[in-house]
Amino acid sequence: MLKILTVLLIPLLGTTLGAAMVFVLKDRISDNLQKGLTGFAAGVMTAASFWSLLEPALEQSAHMGRLSFIPAAVGFLAGMFFLLFLDVVTPHIHMDQSAEGPKSTLSKTARMILAVTLHNIPEGMAVGVVVAGWMSGHADISYASALVLAIGIAIQNFPEGAIVSMPLKAEGMSKAKTFFWGFLSGAVEPLGALATILFTAQAAAILPYCLSFAAGAMMYVVVEELVPEMSEGEHSNIGTIAFAAGFVIMMILDVALG
Numbered sequence: 001m002l003k004i005l006t007v008l009l010i011p012l013l014g015t016t017l018g019a020a021m022v023f024v025l026k027d028r029i030s031d032n033l034q035k036g037l038t039g040f041a042a043g044v045m046t047a048a049s050f051w052s053l054l055e056p057a058l059e060q061s062a063h064m065g066r067l068s069f070i071p072a073a074v075g076f077l078a079g080m081f082f083l084l085f086l087d088v089v090t091p092h093i094h095m096d097q098s099a100e101g102p103k104s105t106l107s108k109t110a111r112m113i114l115a116v117t118l119h120n121i122p123e124g125m126a127v128g129v130v131v132a133g134w135m136s137g138h139a140d141i142s143y144a145s146a147l148v149l150a151i152g153i154a155i156q157n158f159p160e161g162a163i164v165s166m167p168l169k170a171e172g173m174s175k176a177k178t179f180f181w182g183f184l185s186g187a188v189e190p191l192g193a194l195a196t197i198l199f200t201a202q203a204a205a206i207l208p209y210c211l212s213f214a215a216g217a218m219m220y221v222v223v224e225e226l227v228p229e230m231s232e233g234e235h236s237n238i239g240t241i242a243f244a245a246g247f248v249i250m251m252i253l254d255v256a257l258g
Contacts, residue, residue: 003143004197007131007150008190011123014154015189018161019182022175025166032238035230037159039239042226043246044156045123045218051254052149053126053215056133056141057208071208078209079122079216086118087224117185122217123153124192129210131193132200136207148257152250157186 054072061068127150133141165182169175200210230239 004131004135007127007143007146008193010147010150011127011153011157011189011193012183012186014157015120015161015186016183018158018163019165019179019186021162022165022169022178022182025162031233032236034163035233035236035239036242037163038226039230039242040246041156041159042222042230042239043243043248044152044250045222045226046243047247047250047254048126048149048152048156049215049218049222051251052130052145052152053211053218056130056145057211057215060208060211071206072212075209075212076216076219079213079218080220081216082213083118083122083217083220083224086121087220117188120157120186120188121192122214122221123157124189125196125210126214126218127153127189128193128196129200129207129214132197133207133211135197136200144257145254148253152253153189155249156246157189161186 054076057072057075058068061071064070127146130141130146130149134143134146161182164185165178168178168181173181196210196214200207227243230243
């Protein structure tokens with residue numbers, strides 16, 4: 001039980017430490033720093049989607065022979081379209097601190113918090129489904145795999161927490177409140193992970209679909225949000241370099257320790 005709790009809380013720790021940057025940084029994150037943090041997060045999530053989620057899904061479907069791609073393909077597309085659906089029906093803004101977002105009856109601050117919570121849903125699901133795979137006794141999913149994924153998401157959550165908290169502070173919110181809302185936005189991850197564990201434990205046969213679903217949902221966030229934000233504005237290679245660094249670090253963690 002302690003092992004499971006540790007894995008579930010590690011991503012929240014990353015968000016919390018990132019949100020705590022409001023006590024350290026100035027009122028606004030520079031454009032270059034924001035691009036670097038966003039690119040790094042995108043690289044980590046891309047690598048985690050393949051090595052921690054899609055690869056195990058393909059391995060568990062190997063008994064299907066030439067049709068072993070079906071669970072991964074179906075699950076991945078389902079995850080992408082699920083996030084697309086949430087993005088359409090939810091009052092949503094991009095994480096760029098200067099974005100005004102669509103017109104909404106919600107305040108900009110409320111929409112920002114809602115946007116971050118939306119981002120954290122697939123991350124919590126990803127951790128939960130890998131933990132469920134380990135608990136089910138699948139040989140190709142170890143506790144180390146779940147731990148590495150949790151650490152990778154925590155690394156990704158650190159810059160995300162800072163990127164989100166600083167704009168709230170810039171709007172005039174106190175440091176304590178900004179930190180609280182940043183922390184609260186990450187609390188959905190362990191809750192989502194726990195719900196996913198409970199669901200997947202009751203439907204172990206569809207684990208490959210669940211793994212690839214989480215991968216698709218994470219990649220939606222990368223393609224729809226993170227990559228455009230690291231590339232917008234004046235041309236810069238900072239986001240691209242940070243993406244490569246995040247991707248390689250997550251790949252090394254997963255392959256060496258998973």
